[in-house]
Amino acid sequence: MEETEEQLRTMCDLCDEDLKVIGNNSAHKRHIELLSVRALLKAVGINQTIHYNDSKPYLDNGYISISHSADIAAIIYNPEHPVGIDIEKISPKIQHIASRVFSDKELAAAKGDLEKLTVIWNCKECVVKLTNDDSINFREMINVDMPSGFSFQDNIIINCTLKKSEHTTVFSLSAMKIEGNTVAWGRGK
Known part of the structure; x- marks a missing residue:
């Protein structure tokens, strides 16, 4: 802008x-x-x-x-379908909230890497936008499954699982890095 x-x-x-x-x-x-x-x-x-x-x-x-x-x-x-997108500047500020909003598994997968932490945040925000549900607890209800060997040099698809009550929904989101930002996006069914 x-x-x-x-x-x-x-x-x-x-x-x-x-x-x-x-x-x-x-x-x-x-x-x-x-x-x-x-x-x-x-x-x-x-x-x-x-x-x-x-x-x-x-x-x-x-x-x-x-x-x-x-x-x-x-x-x-x-x-025809609900959509969600989130873009964030890659910044150390993500480290200040990571332990409150990311699961232990997500933190282990990110290994403190700012790009990975930011894209996990993007994915969680994207799921909230896709479902239009602000009551979702990021840490407890959304699991972001980072692909092994994750690299922004590839076309990245990241699976995110939303567990709410007895209902489980899996979203396949796309992600990329652009000009010092990470972005994730996807559509619902």
């Missing part, structure tokens, strides 16, 4: 709802995030208004997920 707010405004078509969201939020960073997402949608030919329910984006037709890091905006859209 290197563009200025003025540049981004020329790259997208803002509806009344967008203008209302911008008007209700004085944070410049939030304006840039919103405008960058609208520009991405226009660039890929999606001309729908994004609505929000409890800060979660939705469209009248199809499914969308949005994520931002310090300098990148990411979207994923599917006309």
